[in-house]
Amino acid sequence: MKFGVTMFPTDDAIAPADLGREAEARGYESLFFPEHSHIPVSRLSPWPGGADLPEEYKHTHDPFVALSQVAAVTERLRIGTGVCLVVQRDPITTAKEVASLDRLSGGRFLFGIGAGWNREEMADHGTDPRTRMALLSERVEAMKAIWTQDEASYHGKFVDFGPMWSWPKPVQRPHPPVLVGGSGPNVFDRVLAVGDEWMPIRMPDPKEVARQVAQLQARARDAGRGPVPVTLFAASRDPATLEALVECGVTRAVLPLRPVSRDELLPTLDRDVGLLERFAS
Numbered sequence: 001m002k003f004g005v006t007m008f009p010t011d012d013a014i015a016p017a018d019l020g021r022e023a024e025a026r027g028y029e030s031l032f033f034p035e036h037s038h039i040p041v042s043r044l045s046p047w048p049g050g051a052d053l054p055e056e057y058k059h060t061h062d063p064f065v066a067l068s069q070v071a072a073v074t075e076r077l078r079i080g081t082g083v084c085l086v087v088q089r090d091p092i093t094t095a096k097e098v099a100s101l102d103r104l105s106g107g108r109f110l111f112g113i114g115a116g117w118n119r120e121e122m123a124d125h126g127t128d129p130r131t132r133m134a135l136l137s138e139r140v141e142a143m144k145a146i147w148t149q150d151e152a153s154y155h156g157k158f159v160d161f162g163p164m165w166s167w168p169k170p171v172q173r174p175h176p177p178v179l180v181g182g183s184g185p186n187v188f189d190r191v192l193a194v195g196d197e198w199m200p201i202r203m204p205d206p207k208e209v210a211r212q213v214a215q216l217q218a219r220a221r222d223a224g225r226g227p228v229p230v231t232l233f234a235a236s237r238d239p240a241t242l243e244a245l246v247e248c249g250v251t252r253a254v255l256p257l258r259p260v261s262r263d264e265l266l267p268t269l270d271r272d273v274g275l276l277e278r279f280a281s
Contacts, residue, residue: 001242001245001246001250001251001252001253001279001280001281002029002030002251002252002253002280002281003028003029003030003252003253003254003255003272003275003276003279003280004028004029004030004031004032004078004080004231004252004253004254004255005019005023005028005030005031005032005254005255005256005257005269005272006031006032006033006034006082006233006234006254006255006256006257007019007031007033007256007257007258007259007265008033008034008054008056008057008059008060008259009033009060009061009063009066009259010056010059010060010061010259011059011061012059012259012261013056013259013260013261013265014259014260014261014262014265015069015262016033016061016066016067016069016070017069017070017072017073018262019031019070019257019265020069020070020071020073020074020077020079021073021074022262022265022266022269023077023269024074024075024076024077026269026270026273026276027273027276027280028077028269028276029077029078029252029280030077030078030079030080030110030252030254031067031070031077031078031079031080032079032080032081032082032110032112032233032254033060033061033063033066033067033080033081033082034060034063034081034082034083035060035062035063035081035083035084035085036057036058036060036085036118036121037085037088037121037125038058038121038124039053039057039058039118039121040118040120040121040124042120043120044119044120045117045118045119045120045121047117048117049202056259059259063081063084064081064097064101067079067080067081067101067105067109068101068104071101071104071105071108072104075106076108077108078108078109078110079101079105079108079109079110080109080110080111080112080179081110081111081112081113082112082179082181082199082233082254083112083113083114083179083181083199084111084112084113084114085114085115085116085121086113086114086115086136086139086140086143087115087116087122087125087127087132087135087136087139088116088121088122088125088127089125089139091139091140091142091143091146091159092142092146092161092164092166094139094143095142095143095146095147095166096146096166098111098143098147098170098175098176099146099147099166099167099168099169099170100168102170102171102172102176103168103169103170103171106171107170107171107172107176109170109172109176110176110177110179111175111176111177111178111179112179112181112199112231112233113136113140113178113179113180113181113195114136114180114181114182115132115133115136115182116132131158133186133190134157134158135158135159136190136194137190137193137194138154138156138157138158138159139158139159140178140194141154141156141159141194142154142156142159142161143175144174144175144194146164146166147169147170147174147175148169148174148175150165151163151164151165152164152166177196177197177229178194178195178196178197179195179196179197179198179199179231180194180195180197180198180199181199181200181201181233182199182200182201183200183201183203183212187200188215188216188219191216191228192219192220192223192225192228195228196228196229197228197229197230197231197251198216198228198229198230198231199230199231199232199233200212200230200232200233201232201233201234202233202234203232204236204241206241206244206245206248207244209232209244209245209248209250210244210247210248213230213248213249213250214248216228216230217249227249229251229252230249230250230251230252231250231251231252231253231254232245232250232252232253232254233254234254234255234256235253235254235255235256237255237272237275239275239278239279242275242278242279243279246279253279255272255275257269
């Protein structure tokens with residue numbers, strides 16, 4: 001199993017470039033940054049993680065800007081969004097950002113995507129929360145067309161554009177892996193329709209992880225696909241749980257980090273190296 005880390009890259013935490021250097025030096029395979037463009041003060045949408053929204057949600061850098069810093073100071077570390085809120089982004093601009101970052105990093109980008117939970121945030125971007133899943137699928141399909149076609153065009157209900165030229169194209173072919181985030185009842189439909197991997201978040205029960213991974217792989221076989229890689233986001237550090245994740249076929253465990261200073265964070269990275277040595281492959 002591969003091991004990554006994730007942290008909100010905030011304006012008062014360790015700098016993204018420093019975190020990338022330190023993670024790569026310790027043998028971590030990947031680094032993921034989440035995204036929130038802003039947090040509406042109204043706060044009507046409940047945060048899935050509990051009652052009180054952590055302060056870092058209000059202070060995070062743009063993930064593509066932060067990851068570009070990481071790419072510039074690392075050589076092997078894979079860099080990813082966890083997740084990019086594509087329902088709040090222009091697909092043409094986002095396709096350009098993904099392709100540029102993948103090329104400038106030498107083909108190390110992992111495109112984690114999701115539809116988000118904050119309905120007020122979506123609405124500020126002109127997105128109707130009721131149709132965000134269909135919008136997500138169309139925007140990903142449109143970006144794939146831009147990445148893979150010399151004269152790309154796309155005609156859907158929510159995304160519509162005629163033939164265009166857009167370079168650079170990504171280094172990875174046909175495009176960077178699309179990791180579909182979420183654990184809802186229809187997530188496997190989206191994974192199999194537009195994704196290359198599945199990225200659920202915070203699933204503490206390894207038996208439930210095993211059940212869902214088996215269900216996903218069965219559906220993939222029925223669809224004529226090979227095994228679908230699984231990245232468990234915000235994974236547990238419990239050794240017994242990690243052992244169970246290896247056994248059920250989880251491909252990558254992404255360990256959460258608090259957005260704190262460099263001196264506060266490095267002991268956590270050092271401590272978790274033991275998990276890499278025991279479980280990483």
